[in-house]
Amino acid sequence: MSTTGPLTPGQVDQFNRDGFLVVNNLLSPAEIAAYIEHQSKPRPKEWNLGLQCHKADPMIKRLANHPNILSIVRQLVGGRARIVQSMPLDKAPAGGKGIPLHQDTHYLPCEPNTLMACWIAVTDTDAGNGGFCVVPASHKRGLHPTHWSQDPTQREEFETTYTMRDRAGKEWQVPMKRFEIDNLRQQDILPLTIPKGGGVFFHGMIIHGSFANPSPDRIRRAWAVHYVHEKTWLLRTDVQDAVMAEM
Ligand SMILES: O=C(O)CCC(=O)C(=O)O
Numbered sequence: 001m002s003t004t005g006p007l008t009p010g011q012v013d014q015f016n017r018d019g020f021l022v023v024n025n026l027l028s029p030a031e032i033a034a035y036i037e038h039q040s041k042p043r044p045k046e047w048n049l050g051l052q053c054h055k056a057d058p059m060i061k062r063l064a065n066h067p068n069i070l071s072i073v074r075q076l077v078g079g080r081a082r083i084v085q086s087m088p089l090d091k092a093p094a095g096g097k098g099i100p101l102h103q104d105t106h107y108l109p110c111e112p113n114t115l116m117a118c119w120i121a122v123t124d125t126d127a128g129n130g131g132f133c134v135v136p137a138s139h140k141r142g143l144h145p146t147h148w149s150q151d152p153t154q155r156e157e158f159e160t161t162y163t164m165r166d167r168a169g170k171e172w173q174v175p176m177k178r179f180e181i182d183n184l185r186q187q188d189i190l191p192l193t194i195p196k197g198g199g200v201f202f203h204g205m206i207i208h209g210s211f212a213n214p215s216p217d218r219i220r221r222a223w224a225v226h227y228v229h230e231k232t233w234l235l236r237t238d239v240q241d242a243v244m245a246e247m
Helices: 009-018 029-040 050-055 058-064 067-077
Strands: 020-023 081-088 099-102 116-121 133-135 146-148 159-165 171-177 179-181 199-203 207-210 222-229
Touching: 009 020, 009 067, 029 058, 050 058, 050 081, 058 081, 058 222, 067 081, 067 116, 067 199, 067 222
Parallel strands: 099 179
Antiparallel strands: 020 199, 081 222, 099 207, 116 199, 116 222, 133 207, 146 179, 159 171
């Protein structure tokens, strides 16, 4: 297992200032190889829980609870965390679709807002294969206006209605689909280079996403987990049973 130490005070400041932090060597080459092999094999259908696979699939559970990741999440949320969702984010060569730039808090409102994520590069990732992009420091300017993304090079398959419930038990419905932040300027978008096994920790309010994979032959493979501080109230009823992280 690879080991990274706790973040330095400088790295924590950087996360708070920029809204994201790249950390290399979170997973070892052996751990990455084991994940790739696991994903290539058929798995029992009881493990296929969509964005909740970390509750059933032992490999995904292990990675979502990886000490290198959790120790940093703990530092950044200021205590123990709960795992809200996990997802593979593979992007095929030659046009595999992007994810329109967005803020996760828009999809996962919570009180107080401790939402954050760790996105792990399973292959080397950069602008050349549709790597992860951020708008640095955009987490400090509230929720930005959005429009429905209908760009055919970006994913738009998602459309649903969430039930929200506040702490007092009041419920309401929120229709959701694939939104994109309005009026983004290309020069504000920073494509990150994250080598295999490294990752980016990012704040729930940071604007992030990615573009289609322009490479003729380089797949972009990645995987992400979203966390909140254990005491946070998640408004979406479908994730209110988010499990505690193991440390
Ligand atoms: O994989 C990407 O390109 C973006 C991932 C993302 O939006 C997320 O993990 O919240």
